[in-house]
Amino acid sequence: MDFKFTPEQDKFRQEIRDFVKKELPPGFETGVGGHVETDEEWKVARAMTKKLAEKGWLNIGWPREYGGQDNHMFSVILNEEMNYLCAPGLDFGGVGMLAPALMKHGNEEQKKEHLGRIARGEVVWCQGWSEPEAGSDLPNLKTRAVEDGDYYVINGQKVWTSLAHHADWCFLLAKTNPDAQPKHRGITFILVDFKTPGITIRPLVTMAKERSFSEVFYDNVRVPKKNVVGEVNGGFKVAMTAAGFERSGIYRIALALRNVDRMIEWSKKPQPGGYVPAKDPVVRQKLANIYIEGRISRMLAYRVAWLQSQGLEPEWEASVARVFGSEFQQHSAEVGSQIMGLRGMLMKGSKWADEDCNMALQAMLGIGATIAAGTSEVQRNAIALRGLELPRG
Amino acid sequence: MDFGFTQEQEMLRTSARDFLTTECPPELVKELAEDEKGYKPEMWAKMAELGWQGLAIPEQYDGMGMTFLDLSVLLEEMGRAVCPGPFFSTVVLAGFAILEAGSEAQKKEYLSKIAGGKAIATLAITEPSASYDAAAITVEAKADGDNYIINGTKLFVDNASNADFMVVAARTRQGKKAEDGITLFVIDGKAPGITTTPLNTIAGTKECEVTFDEVKVSKDSVLGEVDRGWPVIDRVLEKAAAAKCAEMVGGMQAALDMSVAYAKERVQFGKPIGSFQAIQHHCANMLIDVEGSRFITYQAAWKLSEGMEATMEVSMAKAWVSEAYRRVARLGHQIHGGIGFCMDHNMPLYFKHSKEAESLFGTADWHREKVAQELGL
Numbered sequence: 001m002d003f004k005f006t007p008e009q010d011k012f013r014q015e016i017r018d019f020v021k022k023e024l025p026p027g028f029e030t031g032v033g034g035h036v037e038t039d040e041e042w043k044v045a046r047a048m049t050k051k052l053a054e055k056g057w058l059n060i061g062w063p064r065e066y067g068g069q070d071n072h073m074f075s076v077i078l079n080e081e082m083n084y085l086c087a088p089g090l091d092f093g094g095v096g097m098l099a100p101a102l103m104k105h106g107n108e109e110q111k112k113e114h115l116g117r118i119a120r121g122e123v124v125w126c127q128g129w130s131e132p133e134a135g136s137d138l139p140n141l142k143t144r145a146v147e148d149g150d151y152y153v154i155n156g157q158k159v160w161t162s163l164a165h166h167a168d169w170c171f172l173l174a175k176t177n178p179d180a181q182p183k184h185r186g187i188t189f190i191l192v193d194f195k196t197p198g199i200t201i202r203p204l205v206t207m208a209k210e211r212s213f214s215e216v217f218y219d220n221v222r223v224p225k226k227n228v229v230g231e232v233n234g235g236f237k238v239a240m241t242a243a244g245f246e247r248s249g250i251y252r253i254a255l256a257l258r259n260v261d262r263m264i265e266w267s268k269k270p271q272p273g274g275y276v277p278a279k280d281p282v283v284r285q286k287l288a289n290i291y292i293e294g295r296i297s298r299m300l301a302y303r304v305a306w307l308q309s310q311g312l313e314p315e316w317e318a319s320v321a322r323v324f325g326s327e328f329q330q331h332s333a334e335v336g337s338q339i340m341g342l343r344g345m346l347m348k349g350s351k352w353a354d355e356d357c358n359m360a361l362q363a364m365l366g367i368g369a370t371i372a373a374g375t376s377e378v379q380r381n382a383i384a385l386r387g388l389e390l391p392r393g
Numbered sequence: 394m395d396f397g398f399t400q401e402q403e404m405l406r407t408s409a410r411d412f413l414t415t416e417c418p419p420e421l422v423k424e425l426a427e428d429e430k431g432y433k434p435e436m437w438a439k440m441a442e443l444g445w446q447g448l449a450i451p452e453q454y455d456g457m458g459m460t461f462l463d464l465s466v467l468l469e470e471m472g473r474a475v476c477p478g479p480f481f482s483t484v485v486l487a488g489f490a491i492l493e494a495g496s497e498a499q500k501k502e503y504l505s506k507i508a509g510g511k512a513i514a515t516l517a518i519t520e521p522s523a524s525y526d527a528a529a530i531t532v533e534a535k536a537d538g539d540n541y542i543i544n545g546t547k548l549f550v551d552n553a554s555n556a557d558f559m560v561v562a563a564r565t566r567q568g569k570k571a572e573d574g575i576t577l578f579v580i581d582g583k584a585p586g587i588t589t590t591p592l593n594t595i596a597g598t599k600e601c602e603v604t605f606d607e608v609k610v611s612k613d614s615v616l617g618e619v620d621r622g623w624p625v626i627d628r629v630l631e632k633a634a635a636a637k638c639a640e641m642v643g644g645m646q647a648a649l650d651m652s653v654a655y656a657k658e659r660v661q662f663g664k665p666i667g668s669f670q671a672i673q674h675h676c677a678n679m680l681i682d683v684e685g686s687r688f689i690t691y692q693a694a695w696k697l698s699e700g701m702e703a704t705m706e707v708s709m710a711k712a713w714v715s716e717a718y719r720r721v722a723r724l725g726h727q728i729h730g731g732i733g734f735c736m737d738h739n740m741p742l743y744f745k746h747s748k749e750a751e752s753l754f755g756t757a758d759w760h761r762e763k764v765a766q767e768l769g770l
Contacts, residue, residue, distance in 0.1 A: 001462060001691045002395040073394070264768055278770040281762070288761035291768060292709045296685045303396045303688065320684050323677075383680055384673035388653050393668040 003299075005077075012074055016057075016081040023051055029086035031255075031365065035212045036088050042166060046121075048089025053121035059095050061246070066103055066111075067119050072309040076248050076302070083254035092251070093163065094118040094125035098171045100245035101189070105230035105238045110191070114169075126167035128158040128192070128216060129239065135160075136378050138173070139183035139236070143218060145174035145190060152176075152190060152228075154198075154221040160372075164201045164214035167194050171242070177233050189235035189242075191227040198222075208364035247318040248305040252369060253297045253325040256332045259362045260294045263287060263336055266357035283339045290328075290335045297321075297328040316387025319379040326369040326376060333363035396688070402466045409470035412443065417474045419739045425477045426597025430555060432478030441510020446484055450492065454504035461632065462698035465639035465691065472643030475742045477598065479513045479552035485636045486551065486629065487514035490560045494577060494617030494625040503558070503579065514582075516633075517547040517561040517603055518626060525630060525755050527623050528571035532605060534563035534578065541565070541578065541615075543586075543608040553589045553601035556582035561605075565620055572623040577616040584608055596745035631704065634711040634754040635697055638690040641718045641750050645686060648725040648743040649679045655729055666728075675724045682717040689713050705767040712760035715751040722747040 005013070028044060030036055036045045052058040061075030062068020082090050090096075099118050102111055117123045134141035143156025154174055161170070170192045180186025192199075198221035203211040230238040264287055267277040277283045300321040307314040336359025337344040346353035347360050370376040384390045398406070416436050425431050440446060449464040450456025464484075471480065484507065491503045506512035522529045532545030543563055553559060559580050566574030580587070586608035591601050617625050653676055656667030666672050693710040696703035722744040726733045733740035751757065 001398065001695045003692045003695055005394060264770065267770060278765075284765035284770050285758060285761050287768065287770060288712065288764035291764060292689070292713050292761075295709060296689050296713065299688045299692065300685065302394060306394050306396050316680075317684075320681050324681055324685060377674070380674045380677035381670070383677035384667075387680060388673075388676050390653065390656060390667040390673050390676060391665050393664070393670060393673075 009073060009077060013077050013081055016078055017085070019051075019055070020082070020085045020087045023048060024085075024087050028088075030088045031086075031208070031210055031212070031361070034083065034088040034090055034092075034251075035210055037210055041088070045088035048087065049091060049121035052089050053119065058089075058091060058121055059099070059119045062095075062099065062119070063103065066099070066115055073305060075246070076250055076305040079246070079248075079251045080254050080298075083251040084258045086255065086258065090251070091118070091121065091125075092246075093127050093171075094123060096246045097127060097242040098125050098191075101171070101229060101238050101242040104241045105189075109226065110229060114191070123168045124163060124166050126161050126163045126170045126194075126216075127242075128161055128170045128172035130160040131157060132159055136375055138239075139187065141173060141175060141187065143172070143174045144178070145176050145188055145223070147176075147225075148222070150225050151222045152188075152225060154190075154192070154218045154223055156218050158216045158218070159204075160213045161201075161216045162213050164194075164216050165203050165211070170194055170216070171229070173235055173239055176235075180233065184236040186233055187235040187239075188232050189229045189238035190223055191229060192218075192221065192223050196221050196223065206364070207367065208361055244313065247308065247314060247321075248301040249318070249322050249325050250298070250301040250305070253294070253301060253328060255365070256325075256329040256362065257294050257298065259336065259357070259359060260287075260290055260332050262357045263332075263339065263359065264291070266354055267339060277339055286335045286339060290332055293328045293331060297325040300324050316383045319374075319382045319387065322374060323370075323376050323379045323383070329362070329369040330366035333359055333366040336362060398466065402463060405463060406466050406470055408443075409445075409467050410473070412439075413470060413474035413476060417476045419475070419742060422475050422477055422742055423737070429591075431552070431597065431599040432555070437478065437480075437513075438510055440480065441508075444508075446480070446488075446510050447504075447508025449484070450488065450504050450508045454500055455508040456504065457508075460698045461635075462691070462694050465636065465694040465698075468636050468639040469643035469646075472640030472746070473647040475596075475644060475647075475746050479515070479555050479599075481633075481636065481640070482515035482551035482556070483507055483513050485633050486516035487558070487560050489632050490516055490577065490616065490625060490629045491579070493628055494622070495579075499579065499616065506557075512557040513552065513555045514558050514560070515550055515552050515556045516629065517550045517553065517559050518630070519547065519549045521546060521548050523548065525759065526571070527575065527626075530562050530564055530571075530575050532561070532563045534565050534576055534610075536565065537609075539612050540609050541576075541612070543578070543580075543605040543610060545605050547603040547605070549592070549600045550589075550603045551601075552599045553582065553603045554591050554599050556589075558582050559603070560616060562622055562626055568620070574620050575622040575626070576619050577622040577625060578610055578614045579616050580608070580610050580614055584610070594749060596742075596749050598749055600749075630754055631707045632697055634760070635690065635693040635703070635707050637750055637753055638686070638710045638714045639694060641714050641747070642683065642687050642690050644743050644746050644750075645679075645683045645718050645721045648721050648740065649676070649683050651739060651743075652676060652679060652725045652728040659730075672728055675728055679721045679724050682721050686710075686714045686717045705764060708755070708760040708763040708767070711755055712757045712764060715757040715760070718747040719751055 059068045061072050064070045131141045145152040172192050176188040177186030198219040200217040202215045204213050270276045304314045304318050304321050348358040444457045447456035448459050452458040534541040534543045561578045565576040568574035586606045588604045589601050659666045689710045693706040696706050
């Protein structure tokens with residue numbers, strides 16, 4: 001057991017902080033996972049991506065043969081710092097999901113066409129997986145890909161597609177064999193150029209008023225067969241590789257960690273009327289507890305990262321980290337509401353809102369945390385069935 | 394970063410588990426809860442043969458010279474077996490006090506006795522106020538020529554009834570701050586004027602009341618510096634809290650393993666209950682609590698092992714694990730249903746262990762306040 005980072009890792013962490021201080025406009029902040037809302041903010045985000053690419057940081061976790069530095073821990077640290085500082089620019093979809101899938105399952109032509117551009121931050125990818133009838137039950141997806149000569153014709157609807165309204169390309173899961181049993185054996189992983197005619201994007205507005213996802217409608221979209229990654233009907237395996245590259249989930253909890261630190265600072269300030277939250281024994285208890293929870297979340301995430309950096313494949317460990325971390329995100333907002341009282345309802349920028357401590361947004365984001373990318377219920381199922389080997393129902 | 398154990402630690406764990414499975418089965422644990430001594434001298438001797446009592450004692454005092462982290466691995470296994478007896482009080486409480494503050498002569502005498510399994514010992518800090526704060530120490534030690542005279546009552550003294558010697562915290566002077574004026578003494582457990590009465594605790598642990606009635610001890614029995622005992626106590630209590638967490642993690646893991654095993658075999662409605670999602674999620678929640686507790690505990694143990702400042706980490710661990718063990722024990726009972734509620738079942742051993750451990754060396758609330766202080770609140 002050793003809980004310290006190496007001097008190189010500490011140095012890298014500081015370099016990231018210096019980089020963000022230098023390159024990001026002061027006061028600029030993203031939502032969870034680098035979400036930005038306005039077109040102006042998007043420009044800043046794209047510029048940051050390019051700068052990260054120039055520094056060789058964007059794909060630092062990739063194998064050396066593909067231009068990375070084979071440094072998984074560095075990429076996790078980068079993820080943590082960028083998200084703690086609410087700085088945009090990291091590319092979870094392209095760099096973190098599609099690229100590893102191409103490296104393992106793609107052919108040479110696909111790797112040549114796409115990996116370089118992803119590494120240089122030149123292209124925006126989105127993930128077309130979930131559907132109205134296929135959330136937790138992803139194999140139940142209905143978007144069809146039907147052969148037509150050298151093409152697949154795609155019809156259907158995706159939902160929760162992050163970054164769709166900015167995306168250049170999409171890595172899509174479509175059903176090529178609706179009769180396959182089990183269902184996941186009829187799914188194909190295919191790359192879709194978003195300039196292809198027939199694609200309609202409708203942004204969804206979350207309860208946090210963020211247009212972070214979209215519905216995407218595919219109406220006779222013709223995609224070349226050469227864009228299939230891996231085997232036809234073998235797409236689920238490719239998807240698992242995509243989802244398995246970065247499993248620490250640290251980026252999700254980093255913002256909550258930041259908010260806990262901000263709550264601690266906020267609580268030290270005397271409020272109008274003289275009350276100092278930090279001197280209230282009840283507040284002290286709640287803050288201490290959420291701080292501890294945050295530290296454990298971080299440890300569980302780094303444990304997953306460490307296992308991956310050893311070349312191991314964490315399964316239930318990742319689910320444990322995920323459940324704990326996402327619930328920490330929610331609890332942090334609950335503590336925020338409790339200790340901030342009425343002030344807890346104010347949105348950032350409102351008159352009377354604190355400059356730094358904005359728990360109202362965290363509260364809304366926390367609702368999504370236990371649902372996105374594998375609900376807490378599904379994660380617990382995985383822990384029970386795969387981690388503890390309990391029998392299937 | 395390294396979230397694994399060394400090969401030596403894994404070997405220690407395996408050998409400890411094997412020993413305890415044979416020597417300390419649940420039936421014996423239940424028996425010893427009702428037993429006057431609360432431990433088996435034969436088992437104590439066998440542990441000494443394995444070098445357990447001296448595991449973290451330096452080699453020059455006949456110990457094995459291993460680390461606090463190594464000891465935590467052993468304690469985890471002892472927690473898994475809910476092993477009763479004076480190991481914790483002797484090795485962690487008295488042992489670390491003497492290691493921390495003893496003169497060369499005292500270390501030579503007492504630590505080698507401990508390492509050889511030749512002495513049972515304990516630490517007497519808390520009093521009827523049941524607080525771990527310095528101000529709670531009111532037992533008086535009045536200087537009297539070459540001696541001190543000790544008067545007062547200590548409460549929750551672990552295994553005092555079995556102790557050959559005790560490290561006792563008494564007030565030698567009223568200082569400006571509560572922390573000033575406390576002195577540690579190493580005293581014969583059966584010295585004239587000492588009366589020891591075991592309390593009746595939920596798990597049958599031999600926590601005792603110890604009264605001091607004009608107990609005369611020589612100046613030589615002072616451990617460390619007169620009036621400057623509090624910093625020693627503070628550090629020993631930190632080690633004790635971390636060590637107790639290691640024990641608790643072992644207990645939690647055992648409760649989880651038992652519950653999962655039961656869920657796989659218990660059939661209701663034609664299926665093992667482990668196939669029902671409600672039970673699966675209880676088990677998943679137990680595992681999540683075990684994992685979180687394990688790493689927050691080992692972070693504290695690691696820091697203490699490395700000689701680093703660990704006040705924050707120790708308090709984080711004890712605050713968290715105190716409540717996590719309670720949750721795990723409760724879910725363990727929920728999974729076992731009615732049968733787990735019976736005296737002859739093993740699950741109650743863990744519930745009772747969790748109840749005692751949660752308040753030893755500071756409750757969750759007390760430690761959260763420490764964390765708040767460390768955060769500058």
